[in-house]
Amino acid sequence: MAFNLTRRKFLQTASLAAASVPLSKVVSASTGVTKTPLDAKGTFGDKTVVGGICEMCFWRCQLVGKVRDGRLMKLEGNPKSIDNGTAICARGNAGVKLLYDVDRLKYPMKNVGKRGAPKWKRISWKEALDECGSKLKSTVDKHGAQGICVFPHGASAKYPMHYFERTVGTHNVSEASFFQCRGIRDTAYVASIGKAPGEKIDMPNTKVLFFIGDHLGENVHVSHIKQYVQGLQNGAKLIVADPRFSASAAKADIWVQIKPGTDTAYMLAIMNYLVKNNKYDKAFVEDHTEGFEEFAAAISEWSLEKAAKECDIPAEQIKEVAEMLAANAPHVGVHPGRHVSWHGNDFQRQRALACLAGILGAYYVKGGWVPAKGPKVGGVSWAKEDHGHKYDLNYDHHEDEKVYPFNPPGTPTELIRDCAISGKPYPIKSCVVWGQNPMQTIPGQQKMKDLFNAMDFVMCVDVMPTDVTMWADILLPESSYLERFDYIKKGTQWDLSKEHQQYISARMPLVPAMFERKDQIYITNEIAKRMGHESKIPVKTIEEMVDKSLATANLSIEKLKAEDGIHIQPGKDPYGIPEDFTVMLFNEDIEDAGYPGAPTYKPVPDVPKGYARLLYGRAPVHTFNRSQNNVWLHNAMPDNPVWLNDEVAAKLGIIDGDTVGFVNSEGVESATTTTVKVTPGIRKDCVYMYHGYGSANPLMTIGVGAGVDDQALITKLAIDPETGCSGMRNNFVKLIKDGKVLEIQA
Amino acid sequence: MSLPDTSQDIAAVYRFLAQCMQYPDSDWMNEEFFDVLYNLLGTLGGIEEGVEIRKTINNAEDYIEDLQVEYTRLFINGVPHVVAPPYASVYMDKSLQGTFAGNTLAFYREKGFGLKEDADLPDHIIHELEFLSLLAEEKDLTGEEEFLTKLFRPWYQKFHTRVTEEAHHPYFRVVVMLIDFFTKEEDEDGFQPNEA
Ligand code: SF4
Numbered sequence: 001m002a003f004n005l006t007r008r009k010f011l012q013t014a015s016l017a018a019a020s021v022p023l024s025k026v027v028s029a030s031t032g033v034t035k036t037p038l039d040a041k042g043t044f045g046d047k048t049v050v051g052g053i054c055e056m057c058f059w060r061c062q063l064v065g066k067v068r069d070g071r072l073m074k075l076e077g078n079p080k081s082i083d084n085g086t087a088i089c090a091r092g093n094a095g096v097k098l099l100y101d102v103d104r105l106k107y108p109m110k111n112v113g114k115r116g117a118p119k120w121k122r123i124s125w126k127e128a129l130d131e132c133g134s135k136l137k138s139t140v141d142k143h144g145a146q147g148i149c150v151f152p153h154g155a156s157a158k159y160p161m162h163y164f165e166r167t168v169g170t171h172n173v174s175e176a177s178f179f180q181c182r183g184i185r186d187t188a189y190v191a192s193i194g195k196a197p198g199e200k201i202d203m204p205n206t207k208v209l210f211f212i213g214d215h216l217g218e219n220v221h222v223s224h225i226k227q228y229v230q231g232l233q234n235g236a237k238l239i240v241a242d243p244r245f246s247a248s249a250a251k252a253d254i255w256v257q258i259k260p261g262t263d264t265a266y267m268l269a270i271m272n273y274l275v276k277n278n279k280y281d282k283a284f285v286e287d288h289t290e291g292f293e294e295f296a297a298a299i300s301e302w303s304l305e306k307a308a309k310e311c312d313i314p315a316e317q318i319k320e321v322a323e324m325l326a327a328n329a330p331h332v333g334v335h336p337g338r339h340v341s342w343h344g345n346d347f348q349r350q351r352a353l354a355c356l357a358g359i360l361g362a363y364y365v366k367g368g369w370v371p372a373k374g375p376k377v378g379g380v381s382w383a384k385e386d387h388g389h390k391y392d393l394n395y396d397h398h399e400d401e402k403v404y405p406f407n408p409p410g411t412p413t414e415l416i417r418d419c420a421i422s423g424k425p426y427p428i429k430s431c432v433v434w435g436q437n438p439m440q441t442i443p444g445q446q447k448m449k450d451l452f453n454a455m456d457f458v459m460c461v462d463v464m465p466t467d468v469t470m471w472a473d474i475l476l477p478e479s480s481y482l483e484r485f486d487y488i489k490k491g492t493q494w495d496l497s498k499e500h501q502q503y504i505s506a507r508m509p510l511v512p513a514m515f516e517r518k519d520q521i522y523i524t525n526e527i528a529k530r531m532g533h534e535s536k537i538p539v540k541t542i543e544e545m546v547d548k549s550l551a552t553a554n555l556s557i558e559k560l561k562a563e564d565g566i567h568i569q570p571g572k573d574p575y576g577i578p579e580d581f582t583v584m585l586f587n588e589d590i591e592d593a594g595y596p597g598a599p600t601y602k603p604v605p606d607v608p609k610g611y612a613r614l615l616y617g618r619a620p621v622h623t624f625n626r627s628q629n630n631v632w633l634h635n636a637m638p639d640n641p642v643w644l645n646d647e648v649a650a651k652l653g654i655i656d657g658d659t660v661g662f663v664n665s666e667g668v669e670s671a672t673t674t675t676v677k678v679t680p681g682i683r684k685d686c687v688y689m690y691h692g693y694g695s696a697n698p699l700m701t702i703g704v705g706a707g708v709d710d711q712a713l714i715t716k717l718a719i720d721p722e723t724g725c726s727g728m729r730n731n732f733v734k735l736i737k738d739g740k741v742l743e744i745q746a
Numbered sequence: 747m748s749l750p751d752t753s754q755d756i757a758a759v760y761r762f763l764a765q766c767m768q769y770p771d772s773d774w775m776n777e778e779f780f781d782v783l784y785n786l787l788g789t790l791g792g793i794e795e796g797v798e799i800r801k802t803i804n805n806a807e808d809y810i811e812d813l814q815v816e817y818t819r820l821f822i823n824g825v826p827h828v829v830a831p832p833y834a835s836v837y838m839d840k841s842l843q844g845t846f847a848g849n850t851l852a853f854y855r856e857k858g859f860g861l862k863e864d865a866d867l868p869d870h871i872i873h874e875l876e877f878l879s880l881l882a883e884e885k886d887l888t889g890e891e892e893f894l895t896k897l898f899r900p901w902y903q904k905f906h907t908r909v910t911e912e913a914h915h916p917y918f919r920v921v922v923m924l925i926d927f928f929t930k931e932e933d934e935d936g937f938q939p940n941e942a
Binding site: 003005007010011016017018019020021022023024025026027028030031032033034035036037038039068069070071072097099100101102103105106107109112119120121122465514515631701704 | 752754755756758759761762764765768769774778779781782785786789790791792811814815817818819822823824827828831833836840841842843844847848851852854855858859860861862864865866867870872873876877879880923927928930
């Protein structure tokens with residue numbers, strides 16, 4: 001197809017004049033390009049913009065942006081930072097590529113196709129918000145507030161989450177960061193020391209670091225890594241329990257190549273050895289613990305030999321670990337970990353960690369667990385309202401007690417999904433997904449699809465078209481962390497032994513939001529207005545929210561800007577134990593709730609014949625699926641090779657670099673393949689891969705189909721009985737090569 | 747023989763092409779608009795193209811929604827993937843707001859133009875066509891040629907190919923054909939060199 005004229009001919013003829021006259025009648029009067037005063041080029045030169053706070057992961061390092069004529073050219077650590085300093089990690093650097101990712105969501109869209117197979121149509125914000133508001137309101141009118149379920153994640157999801165929980169009044173909120181990640185850790189420590197532990201180990205000043213599965217180095221958070229490396233440089237010993245020769249195992253003084261799921265048995269044996277041999281901190285136990293007698297009795301069965309057998313490690317090695325801890329106590333860092341939703345016996349493991357630190361006296365001392373004394377900054381959000389227990393799925397009305405007594409905030413995911421799919425005990429008919437990708441964060445993808453299919457309405461808010469967004473009716477584009485105000489980041493200098501300082505910073509945009517992306521305050525408030533809650537709106541804009549928070553510390557956005565984005569003030573000495581600090585070695589409340597009051601080991605299902613246990617973890621250059629479409633990070637690590645033991649590989653005839661797929665013990669096959677990394681650095685009964693690969697969403701043009709999605713293979717759900725959180729490492733796989741399923745001989 | 751001064755007419759053509767690339771909306775995409783489009787196509791010997799668009803539109807239940815869905819798929823976010831983002835940098839730098847976008851904005855500035863607050867990115871096809879129109883109004887033929895050669899054609903060719911190959915709706919195939927026609931270089935004798 002071509003026109004039968006040349007341009008030149010056309011332009012020379014009278015036809016142009018004839019054709020062009022009506023053209024101007026049908027064009028809009030204004031243009032985006034417009035006459036401007038002539039400015040010298042230098043006027044548009046490079047600027048350093050302060051106030052950035054990274055969110056390529058949750059650590060939230062402080063940034064500055066190098067901006068050239070409105071374009072963000074480069075991100076750097078804020079030189080004023082006493083946390084990450086000028087350093088940022090590979091992902092932090094690659095934030096530029098997220099900002100300018102062409103696949104990012106740009107405008108509100110309506111799905112005029114089907115859920116799961118969408119046909120998108122760009123719509124106006126008004127239309128989108130009207131639809132969200134009216135659909136959600138109609139759910140509340142018909143089914144009550146509990147008819148809405150919410151899956152939020154990240155800094156921007158707090159405000160909407162509070163709206164739905166506190167103002168609308170639904171209990172049905174499930175954050176992956178709790179129920180599929182660190183919630184167990186937090187509630188187990190609350191039940192043990194009265195506080196969530198964070199990652200507050202005084203690593204630079206420790207003598208021994210004790211890790212269970214922590215793989216720092218592959219798991220990168222800048223100031224955390226600075227602390228870790230400083231500790232090792234200062235001569236700290238490192239004990240790592242991991243079935244895999246992880247980056248930390250590679251630096252360890254003792255690598256305990258433990259059988260997955262048995263960590264609690266290992267720690268019980270260490271503690272029993274310390275107690276039996278009088279190698280625990282008696283003064284600390286006397287002054288700062290409760291229930292020592294019951295605790296000691298409960299763990300007394302755990303001899304070194306018994307644990308050695310259970311954990312498949314030498315008894316001598318457990319003893320060596322115990323001796324090393326005792327010799328260096330109390331300056332011992334027992335790391336609480338972070339992602340701990342492993343096997344469905346995790347609450348007890350986390351309790352064991354807290355108690356181990358307790359009998360070593362490793363709280364509030366150099367090198368132990370030390371919460372830094374940070375500055376106080378108040379928050380602003382929707383007012384709390386009491387909505388009772390009536391529609392709380394985690395409440396057993398017959399027994400008049402919680403179903404999962406030690407649940408983290410929100411409702412355990414499975415309770416919500418089961419209710420939404422079955423309609424019992426009540427209907428859940430609308431779903432709000434905000435910054436979370438439950439297709440890859442929550443095990444059991446089919447169940448998630450069933451949930452969406454059971455809804456009258458699904459809305460998603462995100463920056464990227466992640467897998468879950470394909471299930472939305474309305475999809476709203478959120479401004480990214482580089483384009484908006486929000487989070488207040490505060491803390492202290494990263495090395496607690498140095499001059500005590502505190503810092504306060506707030507996230508500020510480094511560049512304005514492009515296209516029609518909006519922030520969470522705008523979106524939530526507009527929905528709230530349409531649901532009849534206008535009078536309860538706590539702040540009108542995101543700037544107002546940040547300013548109100550900062551005002552509680554006598555600061556403001558303007559003041560922070562004038563201080564290069566970070567306010568620094570004198571700090572306080574964090575060492576020294578508060579008098580009332582108590583470690584509950586035996587916790588009667590836990591026992592009263594029907595669970596063991598002392599840390600207790602519960603065995604996990606064994607690997608079936610022919611299979612290997614599927615393990616997963618973090619890659620240093622990716623933050624799970626949040627970064628899978630990032631072109632720089634993708635180039636740095638394009639897929640997730642599966643680690644396979646060398647002897648097992650030899651028996652299977654697999655060599656390094658072979659391409660394989662997977663089938664799990666429930667018959668679920670991976671949709672994609674990946675390469676094999678043959679190594680002696682993994683136990684024979686496990687395989688391992690980095691999490692967050694293999695997106696199924698074709699809109700993620702970089703990440704789609706790259707590597708294997710481990711989550712798709714996690715179909716067997718273990719539920720941690722005390723907390724209701726998911727356990728995800730009881731899934732087993734076989735390899736598929738050239739269409740043939742291979743039996744693994746461990 | 748001196749050429750007739752066609753700059754205002756060319757300016758009108760560029761503005762019209764920019765309009766054609768706006769997100770479809772019944773506010774402007776009405777019968778009058780299509781009549782003007784068919785008329786222009788007719789003048790160029792593209793009657794058949796016009797008929798094809800008319801047929802598709804007449805057969806549609808809601809032709810505006812069809813065009814909106816297609817526009818979203820082609821230029822915003824689509825399944826299996828966004829076909830042809832209308833930004834130069836995507837083709838030249840594999841990213842939004844790359845060097846090419848920067849160079850484009852710098853060129854606008856050199857000529858005394860800039861972008862309004864609510865404008866899209868500088869290298870969006872609509873703004874580039876608007877800019878060409880403004881240059882034509884100012885009779886800056888050299889600027890027009892330079893912009894076309896250095897900053898428009900290099901990416902437009904790739905964009906054009908993608909839309910031509912992947913568009914389901916004839917409207918967009920025809921519009922990119924029009925843009926191609928009015929921005930393509932010709933050799934001395936008026937022959938348009940083949941793409942190769
Ligand atoms: S550790 Fe890296 S990704 Fe995480 S906040 Fe810091 S710079 Fe960003």
